[in-house]
Amino acid sequence: MPEATGDCRAHAEFPGARASGGGCAKSSGECQTRYFGVMEYSDDSIIRVPGGIPGFENEHEFILIDQPSHRPLVFFQSLHTPPLCFLALPVQSVDRSYQLRVSAEDLELLELDPSRQPKIGEEVMCLSFIASGEDHALSANLLSPIVINVRTRVALQAIQTECHYSHRHPLRAEEPEPVCS
Amino acid sequence: MLVVRRRQGESLVIGEDVEVVILEAGPNRVKLGIMAPREVLVFRKELELTREQNRAAATADVLNVLGNLGVKRHV
Numbered sequence: 001m002p003e004a005t006g007d008c009r010a011h012a013e014f015p016g017a018r019a020s021g022g023g024c025a026k027s028s029g030e031c032q033t034r035y036f037g038v039m040e041y042s043d044d045s046i047i048r049v050p051g052g053i054p055g056f057e058n059e060h061e062f063i064l065i066d067q068p069s070h071r072p073l074v075f076f077q078s079l080h081t082p083p084l085c086f087l088a089l090p091v092q093s094v095d096r097s098y099q100l101r102v103s104a105e106d107l108e109l110l111e112l113d114p115s116r117q118p119k120i121g122e123e124v125m126c127l128s129f130i131a132s133g134e135d136h137a138l139s140a141n142l143l144s145p146i147v148i149n150v151r152t153r154v155a156l157q158a159i160q161t162e163c164h165y166s167h168r169h170p171l172r173a174e175e176p177e178p179v180c181s
Numbered sequence: 182m183l184v185v186r187r188r189q190g191e192s193l194v195i196g197e198d199v200e201v202v203i204l205e206a207g208p209n210r211v212k213l214g215i216m217a218p219r220e221v222l223v224f225r226k227e228l229e230l231t232r233e234q235n236r237a238a239a240t241a242d243v244l245n246v247l248g249n250l251g252v253k254r255h256v
Binding site for chain 1: 225227228230231232233234235236237238239241242243245246247249250
């Protein structure tokens with residue numbers, strides 16, 4: 001089904017970590033993806049998930065595929081398992097007032113200051129995986145967002161405790177999610 | 182569901198070799214101590230929900246997602 005489109009490029013869109021499909025990257029490789037055929041990526045665009053994510057504990061490296069035509073949706077593609085690709089939305093495009101609460105332990109694993117919460121969009125990128133139920137209704141997992149340190153590209157799935165966020169936050173059909181800039 | 186009232190310091194036994202102790206009981210949360218053999222997995226419910234939801238997300242129908250989000254179907 002998939003066919004790579006021209007403007008498609010694996011990159012992590014955050015400050016200081018601009019991936020490039022061209023020659024300025026130190027080192028690069030090619031990755032078979034679930035939806036976009038073979039894509040190029042640079043080593044500095046790899047997102048490392050040392051602990052894996054629940055259910056996929058052996059997956060430690062991902063790339064973020066962000067296509068302008070699909071925004072705000074992004075594709076969290078496993079680097080080593082082509083069929084494994086999560087569809088995700090930035091949490092703030094699901095819930096504008098989303099309050100991230102990462103435990104001190106997780107902040108240390110993320111190589112961030114454990115004494116305060118990181119700023120979404122500045123220090124961390126925060127993504128919510130999308131799932132479709134048996135009735136095809138879409139939901140976003142706000143209980144356990146993927147939190148990526150934008151500087152080091154280390155990431156983990158931060159399960160929010162002491163919060164009221166749902167692991168199946170309903171996404172309304174036929175209504176594009178607002179894009180936050 | 183079995184409902185049992187317990188006070189701080191009291192405990193419950195589940196099966197042959199699992200014991201749950203109420204270490205602290207506050208207005209909004211309790212602190213539990215769990216003694217169980219190594220082979221018994223103990224984890225927060227949120228972890229299980231996350232694992233299930235990750236599996237569901239890994240098999241999400243991309244065309245349904247794109248269509249419902251109003252994103253162009255380029256994939």
